[in-house]
Amino acid sequence: MQTIKPRTMSGFLELLPKEQKVFNDMKEKIENVLKLNGLCCTDTPVLELSEILLAKAGGETEKQIFRFSKGETDMTMRFDLTVPLAKYVSLYKNDLTFPFRRYQIGKVYRGERPQKGRLREFYQCDADIIGDGELPIEADAEVISILSQIYSALKVDAEILISNRKILFGLLQELNLQDKQNEILGLLDKFEKMGKELCYKEVQNLAEDKTDKIFEVFEIKKLENLKTCGIDNETYKQGVIELERVFELLKSLNINNVRLDLNIIRGLDYYTGTVFEGRLKEFNAISIGGGGRYENLTGYFSSSKMPGVGFGMGLTRLFVLLKELNKLDFQTPSYSKVAILPLGETVNYCFKMASELRKINIPCEVLYSKSFKSRMNVANKIGVPYIIVVGEDEVSSEIFGVKNMITGETKKVSLQEIKSVL
Amino acid sequence: MQTIKPRTMSGFLELLPKEQKVFNDMKEKIENVLKLNGLCCTDTPVLELSEILLAKAGGETEKQIFRFSKGETDMTMRFDLTVPLAKYVSLYKNDLTFPFRRYQIGKVYRGERPQKGRLREFYQCDADIIGDGELPIEADAEVISILSQIYSALKVDAEILISNRKILFGLLQELNLQDKQNEILGLLDKFEKMGKELCYKEVQNLAEDKTDKIFEVFEIKKLENLKTCGIDNETYKQGVIELERVFELLKSLNINNVRLDLNIIRGLDYYTGTVFEGRLKEFNAISIGGGGRYENLTGYFSSSKMPGVGFGMGLTRLFVLLKELNKLDFQTPSYSKVAILPLGETVNYCFKMASELRKINIPCEVLYSKSFKSRMNVANKIGVPYIIVVGEDEVSSEIFGVKNMITGETKKVSLQEIKSVL
Numbered sequence: 001m002q003t004i005k006p007r008t009m010s011g012f013l014e015l016l017p018k019e020q021k022v023f024n025d026m027k028e029k030i031e032n033v034l035k036l037n038g039l040c041c042t043d044t045p046v047l048e049l050s051e052i053l054l055a056k057a058g059g060e061t062e063k064q065i066f067r068f069s070k071g072e073t074d075m076t077m078r079f080d081l082t083v084p085l086a087k088y089v090s091l092y093k094n095d096l097t098f099p100f101r102r103y104q105i106g107k108v109y110r111g112e113r114p115q116k117g118r119l120r121e122f123y124q125c126d127a128d129i130i131g132d133g134e135l136p137i138e139a140d141a142e143v144i145s146i147l148s149q150i151y152s153a154l155k156v157d158a159e160i161l162i163s164n165r166k167i168l169f170g171l172l173q174e175l176n177l178q179d180k181q182n183e184i185l186g187l188l189d190k191f192e193k194m195g196k197e198l199c200y201k202e203v204q205n206l207a208e209d210k211t212d213k214i215f216e217v218f219e220i221k222k223l224e225n226l227k228t229c230g231i232d233n234e235t236y237k238q239g240v241i242e243l244e245r246v247f248e249l250l251k252s253l254n255i256n257n258v259r260l261d262l263n264i265i266r267g268l269d270y271y272t273g274t275v276f277e278g279r280l281k282e283f284n285a286i287s288i289g290g291g292g293r294y295e296n297l298t299g300y301f302s303s304s305k306m307p308g309v310g311f312g313m314g315l316t317r318l319f320v321l322l323k324e325l326n327k328l329d330f331q332t333p334s335y336s337k338v339a340i341l342p343l344g345e346t347v348n349y350c351f352k353m354a355s356e357l358r359k360i361n362i363p364c365e366v367l368y369s370k371s372f373k374s375r376m377n378v379a380n381k382i383g384v385p386y387i388i389v390v391g392e393d394e395v396s397s398e399i400f401g402v403k404n405m406i407t408g409e410t411k412k413v414s415l416q417e418i419k420s421v422l
Numbered sequence: 423m424q425t426i427k428p429r430t431m432s433g434f435l436e437l438l439p440k441e442q443k444v445f446n447d448m449k450e451k452i453e454n455v456l457k458l459n460g461l462c463c464t465d466t467p468v469l470e471l472s473e474i475l476l477a478k479a480g481g482e483t484e485k486q487i488f489r490f491s492k493g494e495t496d497m498t499m500r501f502d503l504t505v506p507l508a509k510y511v512s513l514y515k516n517d518l519t520f521p522f523r524r525y526q527i528g529k530v531y532r533g534e535r536p537q538k539g540r541l542r543e544f545y546q547c548d549a550d551i552i553g554d555g556e557l558p559i560e561a562d563a564e565v566i567s568i569l570s571q572i573y574s575a576l577k578v579d580a581e582i583l584i585s586n587r588k589i590l591f592g593l594l595q596e597l598n599l600q601d602k603q604n605e606i607l608g609l610l611d612k613f614e615k616m617g618k619e620l621c622y623k624e625v626q627n628l629a630e631d632k633t634d635k636i637f638e639v640f641e642i643k644k645l646e647n648l649k650t651c652g653i654d655n656e657t658y659k660q661g662v663i664e665l666e667r668v669f670e671l672l673k674s675l676n677i678n679n680v681r682l683d684l685n686i687i688r689g690l691d692y693y694t695g696t697v698f699e700g701r702l703k704e705f706n707a708i709s710i711g712g713g714g715r716y717e718n719l720t721g722y723f724s725s726s727k728m729p730g731v732g733f734g735m736g737l738t739r740l741f742v743l744l745k746e747l748n749k750l751d752f753q754t755p756s757y758s759k760v761a762i763l764p765l766g767e768t769v770n771y772c773f774k775m776a777s778e779l780r781k782i783n784i785p786c787e788v789l790y791s792k793s794f795k796s797r798m799n800v801a802n803k804i805g806v807p808y809i810i811v812v813g814e815d816e817v818s819s820e821i822f823g824v825k826n827m828i829t830g831e832t833k834k835v836s837l838q839e840i841k842s843v844l
Contacts, residue, residue, distance in 0.1 A: 004477050006512040006723040008467060009495070014510070016517050017462035017524065024463055036780045038758030038787035040439035041446055045430060045543050046468060046529060047488070047499075055426050066469070066497075068490030070533055073431070075488075077469075088436070090428040095438050097803040101787065102439065107468060111492055121467050138769060138790040149780075252773040301428040336460030347560060351674040358458045358571075365460035365523065368560040381519040 011120030013316055018333030018383070023319050026328070027105065029153045030125060030315070034103040037146050039127060042104045044084040050074040053083050055300035064112045077109040081126040081312070082297075089130055090301035098132035099139060105315070119316055125289075128310030130297055135307045137242055140274040140293055141249035147278055147289055147311050148255045156327065157281040158288060161261035164243045164274050165292070167226065168262065170236025171217050175210045182268055188218060189265040218262050223247060226260075242273060270294050274309060282325060289313030334384040337422055338364040338402070341375045343391035350390050353415065360419055379405070386422055433542030435738055440755030440805070445741050448750070449527065451575045452547060452737070456525040459568050461549060464526045466506040472496040475505050477722035486534045499531040503548040503734070504719075511552055512723035520554035521561060527737065541738055547711075550732030552719055557729045559664055562696040562715055563671035569700055569711055569733050570677045578749065579703040580710060583683035586665045586696050587714070589648065590684065592658025593639050597632045604690055610640060611687040640684050645669060648682075664695060692716055696731060704747060711735030756806040759844055760786040760824070763797045765813035772812050775837065782841055801827070808844055 008014045015023055034041075050067055053076045066077040078084055081104045089100060108124045127146055129139040144160055151158040168188065172181050184206055191199045196215075204211040220226055226240050243260065250258055258276075266275045270292075277290035291311030298306045322328050338357065342350045350366045357364045365384075367375040379387050388400050402421045403410040411421050430436045437445055456463075472489055475498045488499040500506055503526045511522060530546045549568055551561040566582055573580040590610065594603050606628055613621045618637075626633040642648055648662050665682065672680055680698075688697045692714075699712035713733030720728045744750050760779065762772045772788045779786045789797040801809050810822050824843045825832040833843050 003721075003723055003725060004473060006474065006509045006720075007471070008509070008513065009469065009471060009497070012467040012469065014466055016514060017464065020463050020465055023465075035757065036783065036785050038756070038761075038785050040757050041442050042439065043442055043445075044436055045434040047431065047434065047531070047543060049429070049431060051426060052428065066490070066492060068488070070488060071535075075431070087428045087430070091430065092438060097800055099791065099800075109469070113493075121469060134792070136790050136792070138773075138788070141773070142788075145777075249770065249773055252770040252777075254774070254777045298428075299425075301425055303425060334460070335457065335462050339460075348671065348674040351560075351563070351671055352676065355567075355675045361458065363458050363460050366560070366564075368558050369521065370556070370558070378519055378521075 009120070011118060013119060013122070013320075017335070018330060019323075021333065021335060022323075022328045022330055023315075026154060026319060026322070027123070027315060030150050031103075031105065033146060033149045033153050034127060037142070037149070038101065039146075040100070040102040042085070042088055042102050043106065044078070044081070044088055044104065046077055046107065046109075047075050048078060048084060048087070050076040052087050052301075053078060055086075056083065064110050066109050066111045078106075079110055080108055081106060081124050082128075082310075085126065085128060085130075086297050086301055089306060090298045093132075093302070093304070098130065099135055100130045100132075101128075101142075102130075103127040119314075122314055122316035124312060125315050126310060126312045128297075128308050130306055130308040133305055133307075135309065137245050137274075138249060140242070140309045141246045141253065143291065143309050143311055144246065144258065144274075144276050145250060145253040145255045147276070147291075147313075148250075148257055150289075150313075151257070151278060154322070154327075156288070156322065158278050159257045159259060159281065160276050160278050161264045162243070162246065162258055162274065162276045163260065163262045163264040164239040164246075165265075165271055166235045166239025166242065166273060167217070168265070170233040170239055171214065171231055173235055174231050174233040175207070175213060177207055177210060180206045184214070185265055186268060188214075188263070189267065191218075191263055220262065221260055223260055239273070246274060264290075266290060266292055276311070278313070280321070280325075283321065286321065288318055288321065332383065332385055334382045336363050336365045336382070336384050338362060338386045338388060338418070339379045339382070339384040340364060340366045341372065341379065341387055341389045342366065342368065343372055343389050346390050346392065346395055349395050353388075353390065356415060357418065362419060362422065388418075431542070433540060435541060435544070435742075439757070440752060441745075443755065443757060444745075444750045444752055445737075448576060448741060448744070449545070449737060452572050453525075453527060455568060455571045455575050456549060459564070459571070460523065461568075462522070462524040464507070464510055464524050465528065466500070466503070466510055466526065468499055468529065468531075469497050470500060470506060470509070472498040474509050474723075475500060477508075478505065486532050488531050488533045500528075501532055502530055503528060503546050504732075507548070507550060507552075508719045508723055511728060512720045515554075515724070515726070520552065521557055522552045522554075523550075523564075524552075525549040541736075544736055544738035546734060547737050548732060548734045550719075550730050552728055552730040555727055555729075557731065559667050559696075560671060562664070562731045563668045563675065565713065565731050565733055566668065566680065566696075566698050567672060567675040567677045569698070569713075569735075570672075570679055572711075572735075573679070573700060576744070576749075578710070578744065580700050581679045581681060581703065582698050582700050583686045584665070584668065584680055584696065584698040585682065585684045585686040586661040586668075587687075587693055588657045588661025588664065588695060590640070590687070592655040592661055593636065593653055595657055596653050596655040597629070597635060599629055599632060602628045606636070607687055608690060610636075610685070611689065613640075613685055642684065643682055645682055661695070668696060686712075688712060688714055698733070700733075700735070702743070702747075705743065708743070710740055710743065754805065754807055756804045758785050758787045758804070758806050760784060760808045760810060760840070761801045761804070761806040762786060762788045763794065763801065763809055763811045764788065764790065765794055765811050768812045768814065768817055771817050775810075775812065778837060779840065784841060784844065810840075 105125045272295045273293035275292035279285040293309040297308045340350045401410045527547045694717045695715035697714035701707040715731040719730045764772045823832045
């Protein structure tokens with residue numbers, strides 16, 4: 001028979017079992033944090049009506065999606081978890097309790113041409129709190145704290161930079177630059193990439209002699225200084241009050257890896273108040289998740305106003321990053337804690353033993369390849385941390401040698417004592 | 423602004439948070455069993471090259487898939503987890519250890535017209551053991567035992583019916599009916615649906631006076647009787663030996679809800695030895711998962727022979743079924759174990775308390791809606807099992823009333839004692 005060359009499309013990350021285990025561990029740690037914070041879980045379809053997913057989108061998004069028709073139905077694979085959330089909240093509004101606190105971890109799809117580091121399928125993790133009509137500022141502190149807890153759970157050395165859009169909105173209003181707001185914010189958003197000199201020059205083209213004042217505020221790193229820099233605008237003052245409250249609540253939540261940074265703008269639309277971004281302390285402070293407050297999640301689907309605050313993080317990219325940084329533990333690749341190797345005709349006995357070990361929650365497997373040599377081979381290859389060889393002697397004495405495969409040490413114990421040795 | 427009516431496509435199950443929690447619990451119990459058995463986890467892409475996924479498929483499958491082109495690439499959403507496994511094993515053969523024991527839980531897609539009970543997106547759970555060149559019969563017992571452990575973990579009253587294809591293959595060879603093998607097996611496969619009378623009559627059209635002998639064997643329910651019914655064919659005898667060994671190993675594994683039933687045929691192609699099917703004891707013994715032994719998983723992708731044995735079960739359908747049978751516990755819909763309700767200006771203190779409770783692994787949330795009345799309302803609506811109201815008195819005394827929302831009983835304890843009360 002002619003065979004087809006097996007392959008996986010580029011941009012679709014597929015892991016070997018030992019890597020998959022580490023990825024799953026990472027995902028589980030993240031999910032545990034989300035559960036500890038009492039967030040509900042949603043699991044929306046991967047495939048939705050194009051009309052729904054593209055309610056908001058412009059031409060750029062359209063190119064970067066997997067969209068197709070089946071019969072008369074025009075469908076698209078989700079490219080984020082936010083639009084599906086907006087649909088979900090609008091659709092089930094009467095069955096949900098508000099504030100609606102939810103997370104979702106799932107694969108999302110980008111139809112772009114694959115290039116180095118760009119993924120076309122990846123795991124996205126979103127957490128959001130949605131209010132019905134209004135949403136207290138406590139929610140903003142809550143989502144930032146959850147992101148911080150995730151970094152702690154992953155033992156990632158990161159800090160979260162926090163700003164509030166109202167500060168710069170208010171500043172530009174005060175300076176009578178609101179008609180150039182988007183252009184100026186667009187430049188400030190690129191401050192880190194452009195460097196101060198170039199950024200200042202380009203802002204100056206728009207703001208002229210007001211540029212110094214903009215940068216005076218923009219570079220403030222202390223909350224107190226925001227209050228004393230002489231801006232008297234209402235929006236600005238509201239932003240300062242909100243920021244102050246968020247930092248106060250984060251202190252109550254025992255979150256310390258946060259600081260004010262007005263550089264955090266996060267694009268031009270969508271966010272209206274608090275904005276934040278997690279930055280790795282290594283790798284040039286690369287962004288590893290972020291989000292903010294938005295005025296109305298469900299505008300495209302419903303006339304009710306539903307403000308929200310949330311964050312998103314790409315788990316597949318995070319995994320690749322942490323792997324490069326050697327922050328992941330690939331030391332125990334085996335899914336089993338113990339492998340049982342029959343020596344001679346003891347397979348039945350070994351199966352019985354395995355079922356006893358599983359009863360006391362020890363992940364294990366029996367290696368029954370043809371020869372004993374191949375069984376030892378398998379044990380070494382899967383990297384199992386402990387093995388037990390079971391021959392006739394072990395069956396009759398019911399004393400087993402549990403061998404630590406790393407130290408080489410063997411301890412002789414009864415079946416009941418095995419757990420204490422591992 | 424004109425709004426778009428939010429909706430989810432039919433055939434795509436989307437759960438409310440309280441249902442999602444029960445679904446996730448079910449999925450977690452299943453995954454725990456798979457982990458306890460030391461199976462590796464694979465997570466292949468949802469989207470693959472059509473050439474790969476359709477390597478084997480005929481015209482019928484083509485209609486029932488979501489297939490589309492992007493640029494010059496012809497892609498398909500996976501419709502099962504078996505073809506992706508075949509690709510995975512062929513592609514990474516040199517990096518895997520054999521027997522390769524793996525599970526995968528993921529969404530699969532069927533492009534068929536939606537009708538009652540038919541899903542177009544659902545969770546599939548597969549477990550397989552793949553050999554390189556050969557695979558001992560122990561693997562057959564292992565996968566059946568895993569399926570049985572899953573039923574136990576879910577407290578589902580089910581039994582697993584087991585047969586071996588070689589029995590009926592050998593019987594028809596012995597009766598010189600091998601040229602009508604597929605037609606006769608096709609009829610026997612429908613025995614339960616057709617009823618004995620009609621099935622017998624239709625088999626008789628093909629097998630004439632040999633029909634009695636076919637049904638004599640076909641209706642045997644005891645292994646001993648298979649040995650004494652006078653069939654001397656090699657294939658048949660091999661089937662009996664394999665069945666005997668599988669039942670013996672299952673006994674060692676302490677699996678008792680299994681029995682011989684030659685009615686289990688499971689379609690005409692693919693399987694070559696052991697075949698089995700889990701049946702619910704209620705609902706007319708409806709099938710809830712099954713599988714068997716196949717000679718060569720990777721024939722379309724590789725010239726190496728890779729036999730395997732595995733099972734598949736549809737988790738979304740299982741969930742719907744168990745829900746209808748009232749087998750699922752919807753009694754604790756809340757994701758939090760405790761809700762903390764600030765009374766007066768104690769929000770900061772409550773946030774601090776919540777972070778302490780999370781440290782000792784208690785999922786909790788602070789209810790900070792505007793009024794105390796609305797906080798109580800939220801507590802009732804999310805169905806949280808315990809609440810703690812924190813006013814100025816509690817802050818100063820550091821003694822908290824933990825109220826059980828089901829019994830109405832309140833216990834006064836210190837922060838350290840809260841865990842013991844839950």
